[in-house]
Amino acid sequence: MDIKRRASAGTLESSDVLISVRPADKLILKIESPVFAQYGEQIEKVCREVLAAFNITSGEIHLQDQGALDCTIKARLETAVRRSLSQDD
């Protein structure tokens, strides 16, 4: 499935993450995080899992992380993807 429309979820508050999705030729995952050195791999893993669950194969996924926990990242990404997809109907 492709990301066809822009959508976002989350905030830039501490311990939250703002996730924006938009169309792209391929699947691009951009992660900005103050805890990237400690948790970068884990953040990417969580994102890949959510995207795989939705069968997303193209789109730019941009995370502006403020130290969010995995559960928060998962919820925000799921919401952003659902918002994008729901506009397709």
Next chain:
Amino acid sequence: MNQKVVSSITEALHRTEIKDGMTLSFHHHLRNGDYVLNLVMAAVRELGLKDMTINASAIFDCHLPLVDLIRDNTVTALECNYMGALVGRSISAGILEKPVIFRTHGGRPADLERGKAHIDIAFIAAPTTDTQGNISGKYGPSACGSLGYAFSDARYADKVVAVTDNLAPYPLTDFSIPETEVDYVVPVEQIGDPAGIVSGTTRITRDPIGLLMADMAAEAISASGLLQDGFSFQTGAGGASLAAAFALEKIMLREGIRGSFASGGITSQLVDMQKKGCFETLLDVQCFDLGAVESIRDNPQHREISASRYASPCTDDAVVDSLDVVILGATEVDTSFNVNVHTNSQGLIMGGSGGHSDTAAGAKLAIIIAPLMRARIPLIVDHMHTISTPGETVDMLVTQYGIAVNPNQVELADRLRQNRLKVISVEELQEIAENICGKPKALKNEGRIVAEVHYRDGSIIDTIRQACS
């Protein structure tokens, strides 16, 4: 009468016969509103002087021009007890070849007393001075209250220059530093911005986790058995520490406990507690806000103390040695209760001991209060970036998930349990945080040494390395 008043900072520099390679000292009572260090160092650079050492009791973000002075070799060495994150980032990146020397508030005057550190010229930011150099911090448009950290500089420096924006006629009766220690007096337009004296850390937290921990800390103090008439107390200026003092005030008033003194950096809140009878006396090495400045001027029970009397390990009896309880913060803690207040989770310099390790060593009960995680980063780590305060001087760690008591304090742990406080091991706390946050990948800065952390006895307790990023 010797004419001490000179027309400009540059003239004062000439009179002191300043030379390349000298050590210049500054104190930090004007905190993030200080103009004096930048004014003096701009004049030093104008004269083309090189290779200067700056020994400042603290470096704040307002001193960012230091970075340029380091780049052009005007300044090639730095010594301080605390360094704000802005200058800290550049030091961590390695702009200064020589390692910064970090001391404690007690270790700095001690090193001057025992000749391990030397100051060629001390510059005293003087909110008021008379024409002969009798200096007070209590009066004038840039009043900062206590001049505690400046006393040793005035006494031990070869030359002493008072920089003032409020020149008073001789003699100033209520002075702190006497004319016998001052060589020159320089009037300038402004020595600082009074609003900058109140830095961001001196406000009570509204964060519910901070308030919860504050209540736990106050109840723990009550349960410790130390909270009785004659009680003595110090707290840092962090939001949770201030909230803990507030929670303690409620208990003290309810139970009618009359303490003896509160010490260290004094806030309006401690001034209020003193007025309400919680403490007989305030022993003030530095005023954190304008309410404290007013009080030290008008209230005879609010006394100015020197950094040496406050915390020097050279004396058998500094104020910190009479403390019952101190509440302190931490950026990192390890399972041996060692505490980091110098660097953040990336290992970047953003603080310093100040009086942290002095009070922890002196007080009967040293309490660390800190949230178990901040923006996903767990507080408790296997290997800290920097050891600021050794674990054997720390008695308990208060977090929102419970209180860890140093295993060497068996009786204290029992007392807390008897008062139905949640006592938990530091290892369990670490596990709780890692279950929520995930185990962080260990970061280790492998670069060259950019700073040495000198413990209060003069030994090097740790070094700080250049950050990788």
